Amino acid sequence: MIDLPTFIAGLPKVELHVHHVGSASPRIVAELAARHEGRSPVPADPEALARYFEFRDFAHFIEIYLSVVDLVRDDTDVWLLTHEVARELARQQVRYAELTVTPFSHVHRGIPAPAFCEAIEDARRRAEADFGIVLRWCFDIPGEAGLPAAEETLRIALDQRPDGLISFGLGGPEIGVPRPQFKPYFDQARAAGLRSVPHAGETTGPQTVWDALRDLGAERIGHGISAAQDPELLAHLAEHRIPLEVCPTSNLRTRAVPSLEEHPLKQLVDAGVPVSINSDDPPMFGTTLNDEYAVAARLLGLDAAGVAELARAAVDAAFLPDPDKRRLTAEIDGYLGSAAG
Numbered sequence: 001m002i003d004l005p006t007f008i009a010g011l012p013k014v015e016l017h018v019h020h021v022g023s024a025s026p027r028i029v030a031e032l033a034a035r036h037e038g039r040s041p042v043p044a045d046p047e048a049l050a051r052y053f054e055f056r057d058f059a060h061f062i063e064i065y066l067s068v069v070d071l072v073r074d075d076t077d078v079w080l081l082t083h084e085v086a087r088e089l090a091r092q093q094v095r096y097a098e099l100t101v102t103p104f105s106h107v108h109r110g111i112p113a114p115a116f117c118e119a120i121e122d123a124r125r126r127a128e129a130d131f132g133i134v135l136r137w138c139f140d141i142p143g144e145a146g147l148p149a150a151e152e153t154l155r156i157a158l159d160q161r162p163d164g165l166i167s168f169g170l171g172g173p174e175i176g177v178p179r180p181q182f183k184p185y186f187d188q189a190r191a192a193g194l195r196s197v198p199h200a201g202e203t204t205g206p207q208t209v210w211d212a213l214r215d216l217g218a219e220r221i222g223h224g225i226s227a228a229q230d231p232e233l234l235a236h237l238a239e240h241r242i243p244l245e246v247c248p249t250s251n252l253r254t255r256a257v258p259s260l261e262e263h264p265l266k267q268l269v270d271a272g273v274p275v276s277i278n279s280d281d282p283p284m285f286g287t288t289l290n291d292e293y294a295v296a297a298r299l300l301g302l303d304a305a306g307v308a309e310l311a312r313a314a315v316d317a318a319f320l321p322d323p324d325k326r327r328l329t330a331e332i333d334g335y336l337g338s339a340a341g
């Protein structure tokens with residue numbers, strides 16, 4: 001039997017919670033920063049960049065995140081970033097990823113919506129041909145920009161309707177950004193066939209998760225870790241099979257949890273809540289999806305078979321047609337069988 005990190009590295013996986021700009025590799029950040037030298041606080045040097053990505057708290061994280069968003073100036077930047085993100089995911093044996101993209105931020109900074117959507121779509125198709133990875137989009141509202149951003153995100157989603165778009169989300173801060181105000185936008189997105197995947201319960205308590213379920217029709221929850229504080233909510237999530245997209249190192253690095261040992265992942269799993277393991281903004285948090293699987297294995301005390309079960313749970317939680325889910329699950333089972341044999 002191979003060791004666990006090697007097993008994880010070769011395990012076919014799906015990634016359901018990873019942000020587009022937040023996945024920019026140090027090389028891409030450096031390339032963009034160098035192109036816009038002197039006009040950005042983002043350092044091009046990898047060591048300085050690692051220090052730049054040390055976050056005091058969640059608000060500081062969002063501030064830094066937006067400074068990296070500022071580096072994305074045109075559709076060529078968008079294409080490069082997207083293609084590179086897909087390359088890195090495919091390298092980790094990710095077969096399918098739902099990438100959270102924030103069109104409002106880019107359109108607001110001067111990239112026209114059609115050009116933005118063409119760039120991500122072209123990169124998606126090229127990545128599928130080049131690396132064999134399937135990408136889908138979640139368009140999220142950046143919560144800090146409020147209802148005008150909700151309106152614009154919905155308009156872009158419905159007017160452009162890129163082929164890869166499958167879901168509608170809500171990111172950014174939760175404090176001062178109550179979920180219920182976004183109900184009309186989620187209603188319209190859902191009526192148009194998009195799935196509902198808001199962030200909730202990352203930096204605020206369980207009530208935000210209830211709001212996301214009741215008002216936004218959430219079918220999965222981004223993070224949702226504060227559900228661990230509410231037994232009734234845990235029972236509800238378990239009973240209705242509503243998955244939480246858990247990103248342990250992200251929670252540590254934004255200081256949503258004080259230490260990995262205090263992360264509620266095990267409580268969530270023990271309560272029967274479906275969870276997927278995800279990387280969120282991997283280079284910003286100094287992690288990878290493979291590392292997150294290793295962290296989860298440690299927190300849950302899993303062997304290879306247990307880790308394969310996590311990978312299957314993510315497939316289950318994906319917005320994929322059943323035949324695709326069966327195929328991916330069979331691939332995971334086959335890999336486990338051959339690795340164990």
Ligand SMILES: O=c1[nH]cnc2c1ncn2[C@@H]1O[C@H](CO)[C@@H](O)[C@H]1O
Pocket residue numbers: 019022062065100101102105140141142143144171172173199202250280281
């Ligand atoms: O962990 C996270 N929680 C919430 N939003 C995030 C996270 N990582 C990246 N974003 C991104 O922050 C931007 C500002 O709202 C959005 O683009 C959102 O996608």
